[in-house]
Amino acid sequence: MxxxxxxxxxxxxxxxxxxxxxxxxxxxxxxxxxxxxxxxxxxxxxxxxxxxxxxxxxxxxxxxxxxxxxxxxxxxxxxxxxxxxxxxxxxxxxxxGIEGVLRVGYLGAAAGEFVLDVTDAFTARHPGSEVQIRETQISDLLGPLRTGEVDVLVTQFPVDEPDLTRGPVVFSVPRMLAVPSGHPLAERESVSLEDLACDKVFACIGEVPVYWQEHNAPLRTPGGRPVERGRSAATLQETLALIGAGKGISPVGADVARRHTPRGVAYVPFTDAEPVEYGIVWRAAGETARVRAFVQAGTEAAAAAGDR
Structure with missing residues (x-):
């Protein structure tokens, strides 16, 4: 030209x-x-x-x-x-059809940081687009997607719902066990999934799929020992407060251990637990060029981070 x-x-x-x-x-x-x-x-x-x-x-x-x-x-x-x-x-x-407003939800601080990075890349590539970001809660894990409050959600896997499309895993973090600082497990250098039977494990209250809850806090250890359910909590902050009060234990991601250090809570790494995985989810009936472009930007960001 x-x-x-x-x-x-x-x-x-x-x-x-x-x-x-x-x-x-x-x-x-x-x-x-x-x-x-x-x-x-x-x-x-x-x-x-x-x-x-x-x-x-x-x-x-x-x-x-x-x-x-x-x-x-x-x-x-x-x-x-x-x-x-x-x-x-x-x-x-x-x-x-990419220009316009895209509403993106995220679960947890690590997902929020990822969304901010992807948003920068997405809006630089599509200057006529605007991304509105909001935090979601475990107690209503997939509700904001279904009600249309958000178009895309970066959340903790697994997600297996017939009305939702699940994209690839975009990042993962090691799994750790949050325990009261005076608990016997707090003195250990590491724990195993069998140690979940040593105390009550907190459940999540609200609209949380059973398979999601059992993936993150199983009802039995790999050896078959029953895992007793503790009190239900609606938010991460509530769960950590209960742990600090000595009411039970809970598996969490290493990102939680890095960002949340409330009094009375200790974190111990697992030796045999799979990492906590996060990915992108959207409504199958709500897929648009704008959604696809954001998912593509997220997938590219994840690949670039993996190459570093």
């Missing part, structure tokens, strides 16, 4: 190469970002410099610098080129 600037015809690749090199000041990194060869970047910049009639970069074997002429051209071109990119992105989003 050719663009005309005051009678000068400039190719799109010339502008992209110039702006990217002005930012990176490195031919190799510029080539990687533009998905072209380093030689192609060099040829493109030389061609642009011939069109301009003067060097736009100062090159040595050790560094690349932007002289005053190059800086002035960058300051002139960058705002307009950014507006072109944003305009194209908005047009594409509108054509796909």
């Amino acid at each position: 050719l663009l005309r600037f005051r009678g000068l015809m400039v190719e799109r690749l010339e502008i992209e190469s110039f702006l990217t090199l002005a930012e990176e000041l490195h031919f190799g990194r510029t080539a990687e970002r533009l998905l072209v060869s380093r030689a192609r970047v060099s040829q493109t910049i030389r061609r642009l410099e011939r069109r301009i009639g003067a060097p736009l970069f100062e090159r040595t074997s050790r560094r690349v610098r932007l002289p005053p002429l190059g800086r002035r051209l960058h300051d002139d071109l960058e705002p307009g080129y950014r507006r072109i990119q944003e305009g194209v992105a908005r047009a594409q989003a509108a054509a796909k």
